[in-house]
Amino acid sequence: MTTIFLFFILALSVFLGFELIAKVPSTLHTPLMSGSNAISGITIVGALIAAGTGQTAFGTILGILAVTFATINVVGGYLVTDRMLAMFKKKPSQGQS
Amino acid sequence: MNFEILINFSYIFCAVLFALGLKLMSSPETARRGNFLSAVGMLIAVIMTLLTHGLAYQWIILGVILGTIIGAFTARTVAMTAMPEMVALFNGSGGLASLLVGWSAYHAQQTSPVFTIISILLSILIGGVTFTGSAVAWGKLSGKISAKPLLYTGQQIVNSVLMLGIVLLGLIFSLNPASSYPVFVTIAMLSLILGILVVIPIGGADMPVVISLLNSYSGLAACAAGFVIQNNILIVAGALVGASGIILTQIMCKAMNRSLANVLFSGFGAVQHHSKSGVQGEANPISVQDTYYLLEAARSVVVVPGYGLAVAQAQHAVRELAQILENNGAEVRFAIHPVAGRMPGHMNVLLAEANVPYDQLFEMDDINPVMETVDVAIVIGANDVVNPAAREDESSPIYGMPIIDVDKAGTVIVMKRSMATGFAGVENPLFFKDNTRMLFGDAKASLQGLIAEFKN
Numbered sequence: 176m177t178t179i180f181l182f183f184i185l186a187l188s189v190f191l192g193f194e195l196i197a198k199v200p201s202t203l204h205t206p207l208m209s210g211s212n213a214i215s216g217i218t219i220v221g222a223l224i225a226a227g228t229g230q231t232a233f234g235t236i237l238g239i240l241a242v243t244f245a246t247i248n249v250v251g252g253y254l255v256t257d258r259m260l261a262m263f264k265k266k267p268s269q270g271q272s
Numbered sequence: 273m274n275f276e277i278l279i280n281f282s283y284i285f286c287a288v289l290f291a292l293g294l295k296l297m298s299s300p301e302t303a304r305r306g307n308f309l310s311a312v313g314m315l316i317a318v319i320m321t322l323l324t325h326g327l328a329y330q331w332i333i334l335g336v337i338l339g340t341i342i343g344a345f346t347a348r349t350v351a352m353t354a355m356p357e358m359v360a361l362f363n364g365s366g367g368l369a370s371l372l373v374g375w376s377a378y379h380a381q382q383t384s385p386v387f388t389i390i391s392i393l394l395s396i397l398i399g400g401v402t403f404t405g406s407a408v409a410w411g412k413l414s415g416k417i418s419a420k421p422l423l424y425t426g427q428q429i430v431n432s433v434l435m436l437g438i439v440l441l442g443l444i445f446s447l448n449p450a451s452s453y454p455v456f457v458t459i460a461m462l463s464l465i466l467g468i469l470v471v472i473p474i475g476g477a478d479m480p481v482v483i484s485l486l487n488s489y490s491g492l493a494a495c496a497a498g499f500v501i502q503n504n505i506l507i508v509a510g511a512l513v514g515a516s517g518i519i520l521t522q523i524m525c526k527a528m529n530r531s532l533a534n535v536l537f538s539g540f541g542a543v544q545h546h547s548k549s550g551v552q553g554e555a556n557p558i559s560v561q562d563t564y565y566l567l568e569a570a571r572s573v574v575v576v577p578g579y580g581l582a583v584a585q586a587q588h589a590v591r592e593l594a595q596i597l598e599n600n601g602a603e604v605r606f607a608i609h610p611v612a613g614r615m616p617g618h619m620n621v622l623l624a625e626a627n628v629p630y631d632q633l634f635e636m637d638d639i640n641p642v643m644e645t646v647d648v649a650i651v652i653g654a655n656d657v658v659n660p661a662a663r664e665d666e667s668s669p670i671y672g673m674p675i676i677d678v679d680k681a682g683t684v685i686v687m688k689r690s691m692a693t694g695f696a697g698v699e700n701p702l703f704f705k706d707n708t709r710m711l712f713g714d715a716k717a718s719l720q721g722l723i724a725e726f727k728n
Contacts, residue, residue: 178387188510189511192516196294196516199298201523201610202617203297203617204615205615205621206303207520209362210294210307211294211487211512211517212362212363212487213362214513215490215494216369217506217510218373218497218510221501221503222369223327224324224501227324228326228327229380230380234380235328237372237379242335245365246339248490249343250344251344251346251347252343255358255359257311258348262625263630264630266632267629
């Protein structure tokens, strides 16, 4: 039953994703990409559990590595997106054109 | 048990924040807030996960500190021109993380239901391909390895055999996961090799497609990891990213008038194409000073930037020139082709960095109808995206690709280093048109020369 549930969530999320992304203007495609990239770092949740529950040394090492790489993805992704978006500015006043 | 419910409720909240964050990305005015909300969602997901009982924090903290230092440092210091390879790197680390999550899940418990085992295999496969694929893309984009497509005979057979091998080993593995650790490791290694092999035949200018696709994969890998640990927030977030990457991939392919299969397998640009009509003639060179006279008199100017602008780091110079032209009474617009640059929206970010307001940036479909009213079109470091052969020459390999119709403007100034062909290896008849003038030399130097002329 849980499995069916998860597939339900998957199907609706994919649909939602298509609807949301189709509305993003091409000007913002690079920040969209790095921002959504950061979201895919959600795998950090799995990494935290793996690192925190590792019963063997090797299991813990796998977990720590997973946490490290997922954190790079999340922190780097959000920061770089913010840096880019901060640069997008409207024309200050009524242009002279 | 109540705690468990609280955690799940907070995950729902996170999912809402992710969706809202993406929704706010639909306008440059709200995008920054959207990104912030999305980050808040991530933070809540992390904190709530940490509150799950029985986690050993000392190892987690080590990984988080390491990752934060590396991530924050690179994000702060990367140059805007290097954004494509940066995104490839982050993408790769996300894929690797998903692979590691799948691995550690198997390592912790080797007897799992078949469904979990399949999910583990998928997170290994997709995560592995994302990791090495992104690493190769990073190498090509940053010039660490040749951006040329690397082709050899039987390439597709090798890749197919590899893929088939992974599927077969996966079958063997899922029949008896408990005693198949070596098989598991082999699958992981083969996935990593597959990632390298599928990206090496793809050339530099096709990277926008590859990056979009890898972006999608990193989401799908997170999704698979979500099925492994039966966690819905991973599935929601992973699916959102997966969908986003697929849409961008489609947009890029459409902008090149090629199918995804053609981009991935054809090694476009590896061979020199010869157009049968054989565009010949004299290209008309122009001096900086003559260009100045042209621009000085122009009332309406369109600038078409391409990857060459990024290479020459000329975004600030072009902004300064645009400013001068505006003060001179001309209307200046930037026309941006969807595949200009090395990733979707690359040019927009570069121009934004140079303080060009985003309402001055126009998409191809908005600028083409008014191109005939434009006095001067300046092409900077772009080639194939303004090649009229795409419109006129049916034998051209890029025939059918939508282009920016600069040749319809009064005069076209093409800033270019030499007469060399573009990435696609296609001759550009634009250079030989009567209304085209070639301004040879480094784009940045030419632009600075023009600025100096205006200031004289």
